[in-house]
Amino acid sequence: MDTSTSARRLADTAALLADPTRAAICLALLDGRAWTAGELARHAKVAAPTATGHLNRLVAAGLLAEERQGRHRYLRLAGPAAAELVEGLAQFTGGPAAPVASLRAARREGELARARTCYDHLAGALGVAVTEAMTARGLLDDRHGLALTPAGTDWLGANGVTVAPGRRAAVRACLDFTERRPHLAGAVGAALCGHALTAGWVERRPDSRAVRVTAAGERALHELLGLRWDAAPRDAGRSPDAA
Amino acid sequence: MDTSTSARRLADTAALLADPTRAAICLALLDGRAWTAGELARHAKVAAPTATGHLNRLVAAGLLAEERQGRHRYLRLAGPAAAELVEGLAQFTGGPAAPVASLRAARREGELARARTCYDHLAGALGVAVTEAMTARGLLDDRHGLALTPAGTDWLGANGVTVAPGRRAAVRACLDFTERRPHLAGAVGAALCGHALTAGWVERRPDSRAVRVTAAGERALHELLGLRWDAAPRDAGRSPDAA
DNA sequence: GGAACGCTTCGGCCCCGGCCGAAGCGTCGG
DNA sequence: CCGACGCTTCGGCCGGGGCCGAAGCGTTCC
Known part of the structure; x- marks a missing residue:
């Protein structure tokens, strides 16, 4: 060329x-x-x-x-x-x-800031909190970009999160627009998000990318990552149509 | 906003x-x-x-x-x-x-990446290697920016590298764009580069910022800094000027 | 000092592309 | 069946910006 x-x-x-x-x-x-x-x-x-x-x-x-x-x-x-x-x-x-x-x-305000999906992975305060908890537990390594550690690979497998083979290392850091801090994206982020939805840890809210953490999700976050997540009071999401 | x-x-x-x-x-x-x-x-x-x-x-x-x-x-x-x-x-x-x-x-592979001048000092893999060897030998201190140690001052004098008086501390770190790591610049970097050229340790290649380490240069790098530099097989560098 | 050289400023040409109003077409709801 | 609605096509206006030649300025080399 x-x-x-x-x-x-x-x-x-x-x-x-x-x-x-x-x-x-x-x-x-x-x-x-x-x-x-x-x-x-x-x-x-x-x-x-x-x-x-x-x-x-x-x-x-x-x-x-x-x-x-x-x-x-x-x-x-x-x-x-x-x-x-x-x-x-x-x-x-x-x-x-x-x-x-x-x-x-x-x-910043509203449930979108708190917990939402960003394209195909978890974002908002929830996404950042999960990413930081995983880093603190040695499942992710953020020293040179973001990478999955061997312990992280085991953890995913042990919890039933399946990532396409050969894509285990496909971790990407996505800058969160509300938190302004990186959160887990890439193939692993997508797999984790998918698992959280199918396992009933989080639910999609209608007509929105916002998600809600269920009671089961709160338990899972606490047991697996030591994360304490309070279900918070929410108002309904606005329409994007506002001129 | x-x-x-x-x-x-x-x-x-x-x-x-x-x-x-x-x-x-x-x-x-x-x-x-x-x-x-x-x-x-x-x-x-x-x-x-x-x-x-x-x-x-x-x-x-x-x-x-x-x-x-x-x-x-x-x-x-x-x-x-x-x-x-x-x-x-x-x-x-x-x-x-x-x-x-x-x-x-x-x-990565061109000779420019390997050894070149950057403005007035040595850069490329050679520049970074020299800088790191000097740091490892206690001639430079990189803990707070880059600075010349007393031992470094002696070393320069003993090897015939003359820096303008009062400019002994004029050390600057220059980010190398091929190596993406800092290398020695400032007045000391310029003096060292000039000495390397006049002493015949390195030669400029025509129409290029690339330099070549001579046999004498390899010996000097090894004796003075414990650095092993292999003269690498090179194809002639293209001029960037080619229309 | 003078010539060659590299870069910059200035002025003017010209075309690309963003914008809208008017009109048209398909869809939905009563 | 008709009106409201969402989107699209068409035509024309207009401004921004890319381009160059000529001329000027500082540096380098002889």
Whole structure:
């Protein structure tokens, strides 16, 4: 491949996020939900035709995926790679100190800040607490990036969390937007989150990425990680539609 | 901070790489070397004024760092975060295995990675090895920044390395971009590099910042620092100037 | 001192692409 | 069946920004 060709490709990819409207759309979708085209247009403060053009472009580039339902067009980030791309850029933007303060502020309060899924893994205060408890117990090693220790591998197996073979080391640190601290992501994070859902440790709340820790979940967190998690009073999640 | 503000910031960051010329520049710098403005202009196939504008913009944004030396302007990626940003974007662009892998390989294997000058001092694997050997022998103290010990002062004098009086403590740690570890810079680093050149320990290679360790240099490194440096098989370094 | 060289500033050209209003199409609900 | 609604296409406006040549400035070399 020609060097100028790869330069042009890189530029094309960067150009996807080099527009304030498209950036606002992608940042909004970073919450993992599927938004309708109209919601995104209002959120980004542009007219519907403008949003349509941007969304077409983002979908064509493979950054967003869409599902059509009746007269609605639902959009979400196309996959973990797309989410990581947006996150990486957002992190560089503000430097280490101020990642995406708006998202953080918007979600600091409410159950989304406390316990939610971020794409495919646990996030919020819960995600950070689990990650730190695992690190403190020697299941994770955070000295050079984030890595699973041998003890961590055993722990996952002993607790019935199955990770695709050969992907045991697929651990990634994801910066939490509300906590501003890293939490467990990657294949292991996804497997752990899936197990927590199937084992009934946490439940999804309707129409939201927020999750609730069940009584069984509180017991499991305490027994397995020494974590004390209080079920907290919650108000219902807002619609993202607020202009 | 407003959500639209962070969107604009993200867009501004992405816009840095959203131009084929700037993308070509950043991809070229991914090899870890410092290129001159003119080399980058020729590489990206644009006129000098155009390159100047792009470089100003990239430096102002903190993506690139510059060092001015005489009539030359040397540019390099500002740090690991900048390199990771470019790499991350390039990876999303071309799928997992793209040109980035080869660039990384070039960075590690080229002779520039092995031994070169960085501004006025030794860098690359050689620079890092010398620095670490000096630290291990108590000639440098790296506990609070990098400093010359009394033993280090004696050692310099005994080996004929003259540092301007009153500048004995002028030691600076310079982050090596291929090794990503600190190496000796500052007045002492410059004096040591100059001595290594005049004493024939290392030779400059034509049209390049690369240096070659001579047989006499290997002996000196071994006797003075206990360092074993193998003259490595090398292919001729390409000039970055190739259009 | 003079010539070569590398970089920068200035001015002007030109095109890409973001934006919207109006109009059209399919879907949903009464 | 009709109106409300969500999304899309079309056409036209407009600004930002990439590009270069010419000229200028400081450095280096002879």
